[in-house]
Amino acid sequence: MIAHKESGERIDPTGIKIGMWLFLYSEIILFGGLFVLYAAYFHRYSESFAAGGEELDRLIGAANTVVLLISSFTVAASITALRLHQRRRCICLLLFSLLCGVIFLVNKYFEWGAKFARDLYPGSETLVGGEPGLNIFFGLYYIITGLHGIHVLIGMVLLTVSLVWVVSGRATAERYSMLDNSGLYWHLVDLIWIFVFPLFYLVL
Amino acid sequence: MSNQSLEQQQQEHLLGYRQLAVVLCLLLLLTVVTVAVSYVDLGFFNVPVALAIACGKVSLVLLFFMHLKYEGAIINISFLSTVLFLVIMIGFTFWDVAFR
Known part of the structure; x- marks a missing residue:
């Protein structure tokens, strides 16, 4: 559907959305590749992976899952709010979502910090000199949660840009593709975490 | 003309707050279930059950939050097609590794 604006400018929201989805497919394949590595090594070193999983705090993992799920809800609700012309509510919901992103990253900081303190980081003596399976488990842990963390950061940047657009009136109830696409990206970050959580924190 | 307005309605489908809140509650419930189940040793079924719950959660996010529905x-x-490609990529690789 092509909407006509007063200025005569033509916008194609469906095209914009398809473009975003194409990008999301590439992200899915990127993380899919990492999960293939996980599956193959899990098969080979299942005992070490279980031992590695014990090192991770499943309550912190669960807390981060809850934080991301709630933020996904508030982002989805902010789109509803913008389209219902409730700008103030939309802005509050976006600010809250950004706060959730910050909480997630702060949690991650403490989590990684605790691992570092116990000499569990790439290239540490415990990992290099110990079981190869444990080294691979933590290698994958840092790569996947690190890459996911970068995605959280990018998602927060996109949400901030959308927030500025909503505040400045550039994103409106009729023209919300920027917020919509940032929301899709944020949900993708959530999707990846939904798989990361059981694979790393709940392996038995 | 009527065709276009129909298209417009589909295009602008709007999810209400209540509907979104129900989805969030289901997601939180499934999170509690997956953590609870992780304390029970199901032997071989540990990983399949955890992944099945994750797939359920992902479906909810995709269908409603990402309005794929x-x-x-x-x-x-x-x-x-992307999911199919992913299944082939993961499935065939794992098949090779498992039965080598």
């Missing part, structure tokens, strides 16, 4: 054929078909 309300998208047109192009996005739905291309998404399913």
